[in-house]
Amino acid sequence: MATGAQTHIPRREPGQVMRLSRLGSLHQSRLSFMRILMRRMANEEWSFSRPVFNIDENGVGHAVYTAHGPERAYSLVAFAHDLPADKRSDRVIAEAWDATFAMFDGIPTVDDIERLSKNVPYQEAGRVSQSELSLSRANRSVRLWAHVVEALSSGRQPDAAQIGDVGYLMRTTAVYGSGKFGAADRELIAQRPEMHAPFQIEMLSVYLTRTFVRDLVQHMAQAVGGDKTATLDPAIARRLGIGNSTGLGMAPFIINHPVLFSNWIMAREEAIARVRSVEKATSEEIAAFQRLFECSAISVALWRSQHPVQVEKVAGLRADLVALDEYFASNDLTGEYPWDKLVVWSQDNLSEEGQEKVASLILEPYSDLVDGLADCMGDTNRDAFRIDGSASVETVRDLIKSSFGWALELDWDDHEHCARAWYVSAEKLEPRLGERFDEPITEYEQPLAPARDATKAFEALNDWPNDTPIAAFLLKHPEYRHTIRRAQQSALAPYSEIHDNTISATVMPIDMLRAKLSFFGATHFDPRSDRWVRICMYAGAPYPEDLTQKNADLWVYPEGTL
Amino acid sequence: MILSLNEIQAATKRATRGLGHSWGIAEESAKAVRWLCGRGLGGCEVLASYLRETAGADLSNMVVQDSAGNWSSQSGRLCPLLSGATLSDHAYMLRADPIRLQGVVAPVFLLAFAAAAAKEMDCVVSVKWNDVVAMTDGADLWLNCEIGALTSANPAEVLVQRVALPSGERVTRHTFAVPQESSFKTITEFAERTYAPATEESRLLGAGAGLGDND
Numbered sequence: 173m174a175t176g177a178q179t180h181i182p183r184r185e186p187g188q189v190m191r192l193s194r195l196g197s198l199h200q201s202r203l204s205f206m207r208i209l210m211r212r213m214a215n216e217e218w219s220f221s222r223p224v225f226n227i228d229e230n231g232v233g234h235a236v237y238t239a240h241g242p243e244r245a246y247s248l249v250a251f252a253h254d255l256p257a258d259k260r261s262d263r264v265i266a267e268a269w270d271a272t273f274a275m276f277d278g279i280p281t282v283d284d285i286e287r288l289s290k291n292v293p294y295q296e297a298g299r300v301s302q303s304e305l306s307l308s309r310a311n312r313s314v315r316l317w318a319h320v321v322e323a324l325s326s327g328r329q330p331d332a333a334q335i336g337d338v339g340y341l342m343r344t345t346a347v348y349g350s351g352k353f354g355a356a357d358r359e360l361i362a363q364r365p366e367m368h369a370p371f372q373i374e375m376l377s378v379y380l381t382r383t384f385v386r387d388l389v390q391h392m393a394q395a396v397g398g399d400k401t402a403t404l405d406p407a408i409a410r411r412l413g414i415g416n417s418t419g420l421g422m423a424p425f426i427i428n429h430p431v432l433f434s435n436w437i438m439a440r441e442e443a444i445a446r447v448r449s450v451e452k453a454t455s456e457e458i459a460a461f462q463r464l465f466e467c468s469a470i471s472v473a474l475w476r477s478q479h480p481v482q483v484e485k486v487a488g489l490r491a492d493l494v495a496l497d498e499y500f501a502s503n504d505l506t507g508e509y510p511w512d513k514l515v516v517w518s519q520d521n522l523s524e525e526g527q528e529k530v531a532s533l534i535l536e537p538y539s540d541l542v543d544g545l546a547d548c549m550g551d552t553n554r555d556a557f558r559i560d561g562s563a564s565v566e567t568v569r570d571l572i573k574s575s576f577g578w579a580l581e582l583d584w585d586d587h588e589h590c591a592r593a594w595y596v597s598a599e600k601l602e603p604r605l606g607e608r609f610d611e612p613i614t615e616y617e618q619p620l621a622p623a624r625d626a627t628k629a630f631e632a633l634n635d636w637p638n639d640t641p642i643a644a645f646l647l648k649h650p651e652y653r654h655t656i657r658r659a660q661q662s663a664l665a666p667y668s669e670i671h672d673n674t675i676s677a678t679v680m681p682i683d684m685l686r687a688k689l690s691f692f693g694a695t696h697f698d699p700r701s702d703r704w705v706r707i708c709m710y711a712g713a714p715y716p717e718d719l720t721q722k723n724a725d726l727w728v729y730p731e732g733t734l
Numbered sequence: 735m736i737l738s739l740n741e742i743q744a745a746t747k748r749a750t751r752g753l754g755h756s757w758g759i760a761e762e763s764a765k766a767v768r769w770l771c772g773r774g775l776g777g778c779e780v781l782a783s784y785l786r787e788t789a790g791a792d793l794s795n796m797v798v799q800d801s802a803g804n805w806s807s808q809s810g811r812l813c814p815l816l817s818g819a820t821l822s823d824h825a826y827m828l829r830a831d832p833i834r835l836q837g838v839v840a841p842v843f844l845l846a847f848a849a850a851a852a853k854e855m856d857c858v859v860s861v862k863w864n865d866v867v868a869m870t871d872g873a874d875l876w877l878n879c880e881i882g883a884l885t886s887a888n889p890a891e892v893l894v895q896r897v898a899l900p901s902g903e904r905v906t907r908h909t910f911a912v913p914q915e916s917s918f919k920t921i922t923e924f925a926e927r928t929y930a931p932a933t934e935e936s937r938l939l940g941a942g943a944g945l946g947d948n949d
Contacts, residue, residue, distance in 0.1 A: 351740025561823025598929035643823035653758025
C-alpha cells in the first residue's frame with residue numbers, strides 16, 4: 173500500500189466492510205477501473221484511429237479501432253453480424269451474437285484479421301492467440317436499436333426518454349481476458365505501466381466497443397435513410413453507454429482471487445481513511461463535492477430496475493439523498509474533519525446504499541490523495557500462494573477466528589445455513605448455484621464456501637497443540653490445504669474474505685456481482701433475478717475524439733465537471 | 735493446439751480434483767503444471783501420465799507417513815503432489831538436512847515444489863534421481879541431464895537439498911504450451927468428473943436467467 177498521506181482515522185474494519193449486503197451496495201469511485209483507464213489515456217494524450225470500417229448495408233462486416241498509447245497500440249477488431257431474433261440470448265450458452273470482438277495487441281495485419289474472422293465470431297468455439305488480449309461479444313438492445321435507426325433514417329433525432337430508459341444500444345454478454353481461449357495471459361502484459369491496474373484491457377475493449385456501436389447505428393440508419401438521414405446528436409450519443417449482462421459466472425471471481433479482491437477493497441478503504449483524516453476542507457473542495465452530490469441525485473433519478481430488492485434499495489437511496497440534503501443544510505462542511513463527521517453520521521442515518529455512496533463521493537475532490545492508490549490494486553504478490561508450513565497452529569487458528577469468528581458458532585448442518593452449493597455444469601463449464609438438498613450436486617461442489625470450510629478446519633485444529641507447525645497438521649490433513657492457504661493469505665490481505673455465508677438459503681449472488689462490477693465503474697445496476705444483473709458502462713463518457721484531461725474523469729456524473 | 739498457461743492451470747485444477755484430490759492439492763497441482771509448462775518440461779504430459787498411473791488408487795496410502803527421516807508412504811508409492819506439498823511446507827527443514835523421498839511417482843512434479851521451497855528460503859535447491867540433476871532458485875531451472883531423463887522410470891529415491899550455486903544448462907522460459915492431443919484429452923476427461931450433469935431445471939434455476947433477452 174502506498175504511503176505518504178497522513179491518516180489518523182483507520183481504515184474501516186473488514187468485519188464492517190466485507191458483509192455481502194454492503195459489498196452489494198458499493199458504488200463506482202475515482203478508483204474504478206474504467207476511470208483509471210480514462211485518466212491515463214487523457215494524461216498521456218493517447219490518440220485513436222479507425223483504420224478499417226468495412227461493413228455492408230445489412231450490417232455485416234468488420235472494423236478496426238486502434239488506441240495509440242505512448243509506447244504501444246491496442247486495437248479492437250470488431251465483427252458485425254446479422255443475427256436472427258430467435259438466436260439473441262445473453263446467456264453464456266448462446267452461439268451467435270450481433271457483434272463479436274477481439275482486442276489485438278498492436279495493429280493487426282490483413283492476415284491477422286483474416287485469422288480472427290474465422291475464430292472470433294464463434295467465441296468459445298474458436299481459438300485466438302497470444303497476439304490477442306481479450307475476446308468478447310455484444311447483443312443489441314432490440315427496441316432502442318430499432319428506434320434509433322428508424323429515427324435517424326427518417327431525419328429525426330431519437331427520443332430522449334427512450335434513450336434514458338435503456339441507456340445503451342448494445343450490451344456485452346461476456347468479456348474474456350487473461351489467457352482465455354488461447355489469448356495472452358495477463359502475466360505477459362502486467363508489467364506494462366498502462367496495464368498495472370486490473371482489467372485495463374477489458375475496460376479499453378468496452379470503451380472502443382461503445383464507439384463502434386455508435387458508428388454502426390449511424391451506418392445502418394444511413395443504409396436505410398440515404399441522404400435524408402440525420403447525424404446522431406453528439407449530446408445524445410454521449411449519454412449512451414454500453415450495457416453488460418452478467419450472470420453467475422462472475423460471482424466466484426471475488427472468492428477465487430482473495431488477494432486481488434482485498435487489494436481493491438483496501439485501496440478504496442485507504443482512500444476513504446485518507447479523506448476522512450483531512451482536517452479542513454477548502455471552499456473549492458466543498459464546492460466540488462456539493463456539485464457532484466447534486467449530479468449524483470440526477471444519476472440516481474435515472475436508475476431503473478424492476479427487481480423488487482433493487483427497487484427497494486434505490487428507493488432507500490433516494491430517501492438517503494433527501495436526508496443528506498437536510499444534513500448539508502445544517503452542516504456546511506467548513507468545520508474540522510468534515511468528511512469524517514459525514515461518514516460517521518451516514519452510518520447512523522443512511523442505508524448501506526447511501527453510506528457507500530457517501531464513501532465514494534467524498535473521494536472526488538481529492539485526486540492527489542486517492543488516484544495514486546490505483547497502482548496498488550493489481551495482484552503482484554505471487555508468493556502469497558505458498559503455505560508457510562513453519563507457522564504455528566495457534567497463528568492459523570487466530571487468523572481463522574479473525575475472518576470467520578462469526579461463523580464458528582453457526583450450525584453448519586442446519587439446512588438453512590448450507591442450503592445451496594456452487595457447482596460447474598457439464599453443459600457450458602460455467603459456475604451455477606443449486607439447492608443442495610433438492611439436486612444431486614454436492615459431490616460436485618466447488619470450494620466457494622470459505623466460512624463453512626474454515627469452521628471445519630478450525631474444529632480439526634482443536635486437537636493440535638498450539639505450538640505445532642501447521643506443516644505437521646497438513647501432513648495428516650491435506651484436505652484443509654485450501655482453507656489454511658486462505659487463512660495465511662488473509663494475514664497479508666485483510667479484506668480477502670467475505671464475512672458472510674455464501675451458501676445460505678438467502679444468499680444473493682448479485683451482491684457478489686455488484687461488488688466486482690462497481691470496481692469496474694458500472695452504474696445503474698438492474699438485477700434480473702437474484703443471480704443475474706444488467707449494468708451500464710461509460711454512459712456520459714467522452715468519445716475518443718473528444719477525450720481531454722478536463723473531461724476524462726467526471727463524466728460519470730451527469731453534467732459533472734470540476 | 736496452443737494453450738495459454740492459464741488454460742492449462744485451470745484444466746489441471748479440475749483434473750486433479752477429478753482424480754480425487756482435495757481442492758487445495760488441486761490448486762497446487764495446477765500451479766506446478768503451469769510451472770513445468772513455463773519451463774518447457776511437458777507439464778501436461780507429466781500430469782496425464784500421473785493421472786493414468788494413479789487413477790483408482792487410494793491416494794490416502796500415497797502420503798508421507800512421517801516427516802522425520804526418509805519420506806515414504808504406506809503403499810510404497812508416494813504421490814508427487816501430496817509429497818510435493820509436504821516438501822514445500824517443510825522447506826525450513828532443508829536448512830539443516832537433505833530430504834529423501836522414496837518411491838515417488840512422476841517425480842518431475844517435485845521440481846515445481848522444490849522451486850517453491852527455494853523461493854521461500856531464497857536459495858538454490860537441487861533435486862536428484864536416477865540420471866537427473868536439476869536445480870532451481872524458484873524462478874529458473876538448470877538441468878544437468880537430457881530432458882528425456884526426467885520422465886524415465888520412477889526412481890527408488892529422490893534427494894532434495896540446498897546447494898550454494900546453480901550449475902548446468904538453464905532452460906528457456908515459455909509463455910504457452912503445445913500439449914500432445916492424447917495428454918490434453920486425458921486431462922479433460924478427468925476434469926469432466928468435476929462437472930455436474932445438466933438438467934433442464936438446473937439450466938434455468940442454476941444460472942438464474944429465464945427472462946427473455948430479445949428486448
